[in-house]
Amino acid sequence: MPSLIECVPNFSEGRRPEVIEEIVRAIGQIDGVTVLDHSRDVTHNRSVVTFAGNAEHVVRAATAAVGRALELIDMTQHTGAHPRIGSVDVIPFVPIGSTRLEECVDLARRFGEQIAKLFELPVYLYGEAAIRPDRRRLADVRRGQYEALKLELGVNPDREPDFGPARLHPRGGAVAVGARKPLIAFNVNLATADVAIAKRIAHAIRESSGGMPAVQAMGVLLENPREPRYAQVSMNLVDWERTGIPAVVHEIRRLAHDAGTEIDHCELIGLAPTAALLEVTADALGLRGFSPDQALELRLARDR
Amino acid sequence: MPSLIECVPNFSEGRRPEVIEEIVRAIGQIDGVTVLDHSRDVTHNRSVVTFAGNAEHVVRAATAAVGRALELIDMTQHTGAHPRIGSVDVIPFVPIGSTRLEECVDLARRFGEQIAKLFELPVYLYGEAAIRPDRRRLADVRRGQYEALKLELGVNPDREPDFGPARLHPRGGAVAVGARKPLIAFNVNLATADVAIAKRIAHAIRESSGGMPAVQAMGVLLENPREPRYAQVSMNLVDWERTGIPAVVHEIRRLAHDAGTEIDHCELIGLAPTAALLEVTADALGLRGFSPDQALELRLARDR
Numbered sequence: 196m197p198s199l200i201e202c203v204p205n206f207s208e209g210r211r212p213e214v215i216e217e218i219v220r221a222i223g224q225i226d227g228v229t230v231l232d233h234s235r236d237v238t239h240n241r242s243v244v245t246f247a248g249n250a251e252h253v254v255r256a257a258t259a260a261v262g263r264a265l266e267l268i269d270m271t272q273h274t275g276a277h278p279r280i281g282s283v284d285v286i287p288f289v290p291i292g293s294t295r296l297e298e299c300v301d302l303a304r305r306f307g308e309q310i311a312k313l314f315e316l317p318v319y320l321y322g323e324a325a326i327r328p329d330r331r332r333l334a335d336v337r338r339g340q341y342e343a344l345k346l347e348l349g350v351n352p353d354r355e356p357d358f359g360p361a362r363l364h365p366r367g368g369a370v371a372v373g374a375r376k377p378l379i380a381f382n383v384n385l386a387t388a389d390v391a392i393a394k395r396i397a398h399a400i401r402e403s404s405g406g407m408p409a410v411q412a413m414g415v416l417l418e419n420p421r422e423p424r425y426a427q428v429s430m431n432l433v434d435w436e437r438t439g440i441p442a443v444v445h446e447i448r449r450l451a452h453d454a455g456t457e458i459d460h461c462e463l464i465g466l467a468p469t470a471a472l473l474e475v476t477a478d479a480l481g482l483r484g485f486s487p488d489q490a491l492e493l494r495l496a497r498d499r
Numbered sequence: 500m501p502s503l504i505e506c507v508p509n510f511s512e513g514r515r516p517e518v519i520e521e522i523v524r525a526i527g528q529i530d531g532v533t534v535l536d537h538s539r540d541v542t543h544n545r546s547v548v549t550f551a552g553n554a555e556h557v558v559r560a561a562t563a564a565v566g567r568a569l570e571l572i573d574m575t576q577h578t579g580a581h582p583r584i585g586s587v588d589v590i591p592f593v594p595i596g597s598t599r600l601e602e603c604v605d606l607a608r609r610f611g612e613q614i615a616k617l618f619e620l621p622v623y624l625y626g627e628a629a630i631r632p633d634r635r636r637l638a639d640v641r642r643g644q645y646e647a648l649k650l651e652l653g654v655n656p657d658r659e660p661d662f663g664p665a666r667l668h669p670r671g672g673a674v675a676v677g678a679r680k681p682l683i684a685f686n687v688n689l690a691t692a693d694v695a696i697a698k699r700i701a702h703a704i705r706e707s708s709g710g711m712p713a714v715q716a717m718g719v720l721l722e723n724p725r726e727p728r729y730a731q732v733s734m735n736l737v738d739w740e741r742t743g744i745p746a747v748v749h750e751i752r753r754l755a756h757d758a759g760t761e762i763d764h765c766e767l768i769g770l771a772p773t774a775a776l777l778e779v780t781a782d783a784l785g786l787r788g789f790s791p792d793q794a795l796e797l798r799l800a801r802d803r
Binding site: 199229458459460462473483485489490 | 533535765779787796797
């Protein structure tokens with residue numbers, strides 16, 4: 196089968212729904228592309244669209260999305276809580292199923308070069324697609340945001356884009372294009388309202404404080420008037436093949452038990468790779484000799 | 500997306516691998532069809548091929564398979580342990596993903612009529628595709644097997660086929676064509692070699708002795724020289740939407756505990772619908788608000 200790729204562009208517009216609807220329409224009009232999700236945040240003044248298809252179709256849809264965003268979103272007027280450098284701020288490509296991350300790296304670089312030329316837009320390659328090592332982290336690419344880039348582009352050689360002109364696009368600013376592994380947003384709600392326990396557990400498991408590799412975690416208190424209050428361990432698993440759902444759940448269960456509480460229930464936010472969810476099946480049943488290829492639809496997707 | 504359908508024809512040949520290879524080749528040559536599995540049993544002198552695709556492609560491949568089987572397998576020469584009425588003995592169509600069982604019923608009837616005409620082959624509709632209620636059970640259709648049909652066809656009006664002539668095909672005999680839900684072959688191995696416990700549990704959970712709906716189960720002793728001996732509860736879940744993996748595992752765990760033992764591990768044989776496996780994920784994590792559509796590849800398969 197042709198390699199399936201997911202694309203998750205972020206746009207600097209979260210207050211005018213009609214603008215995001217137009218961009219989503221431009222993406223969905225491309226044959227062979229499926230729009231999986233889109234969401235909008237008023238405080239951040241930012242939207243995220245998720246779509247998928249094969250490389251050729253995804254590039255066509257992403258190009259259409261950039262074109263519409265440059266027409267409809269004017270960075271000279273933009274304010275919002277979230278860091279950003281352009282109308283379409285960041286465009287990551289993510290492998291699906293048996294697609295390799297390297298294919299997304301190649302695609303991000305080709306796509307970046309192409310839109311830089313087509314729209315005269317400065318393009319920074321980040322994540323796995325970064326060419327300069329100091330651009331792997333998105334936070335470094337976005338340092339000082341749109342306003343700093345406006346002053347430094349063409350002056351500070353360190354801010355020279357990977358593709359495109361050394362000046363901002365008049366309306367659209369600049370864009371970061373990259374490749375990354377799929378990310379799983381997964382929350383564990385504890386049978387307690389003591390948020391200090393969730394914070395301690397989050398601290399113990401997250402990579403940045405010496406915990407489990409490829410785990411980001413924080414402790415928060417969920418307050419929903421119609422429900423009991425739960426202390427929540429809220430996580431991003433940024434490389435589930437290194438640390439997957441079973442490993443974090445076992446560790447949180449152990450730490451919760453030590454703290455005198457237990458897991459009440461869990462939540463999966465948005466989409467996750469099927470194979471990452473089937474790891475839980477195999478773990479829970481102690482399945483011997485199991486392969487995700489035994490899931491009929493996954494097997495068919497691989498072979499077709 | 501066009502409806503995906505699985506087809507699992509059984510052939511009365513398990514001793515000449517080259518014959519089955521030719522049939523598999525005939526199936527695999529049809530564009531848009533994926534051969535998922537094939538297996539051969541010498542004692543039963545019988546083979547099973549599993550393939551999938553959309554309705555049109557599956558019909559084309561199944562027709563090619565019948566044609567080859569009629570050329571290559573001569574029922575007048577066949578002996579074997581398994582009940583059978585023809586060279587291609589039984590052809591069930593099974594819905595995949597969001598395909599409805601009714602589509603498979605329609606397809607089985609159209610396909611049955613078509614091959615009856617094309618090959619002058621008597622066709623009996625069974626399972627959900629049965630028109631006569633006394634033909635729902637395959638065992639009833641196959642009563643007395645090939646040898647009895649040879650005597651009764653054209654004489655006993657009860658054996659009149661649903662389509663085709665009231666006489667056996669000179670080489671191929673007759674065929675049963677049907678539709679059924681996907682079947683999950685799932686085994687639970689207990690931490691004991693006491694097969695009496697597995698037999699008691701199997702008796703308690705199987706539908707035929709008043710247990711759980713749509714569960715077939717038996718207790719067997721696994722003897723593998725390189726492993727400990729396990730008493731096994733071996734199951735077919737013939738309608739996982741009525742009784743799925745989590746329900747049988749919880750019940751077996753409870754019964755095993757009552758019998759002073761526990762589940763050691765489980766085995767999934769062959770393929771299973773992804774949604775049936777994700778039920779285990781949701782159950783094990785106590786996932787709130789989960790939908791199988793959150794599995795990326797399933798969601799894409801649905802929308803494309």
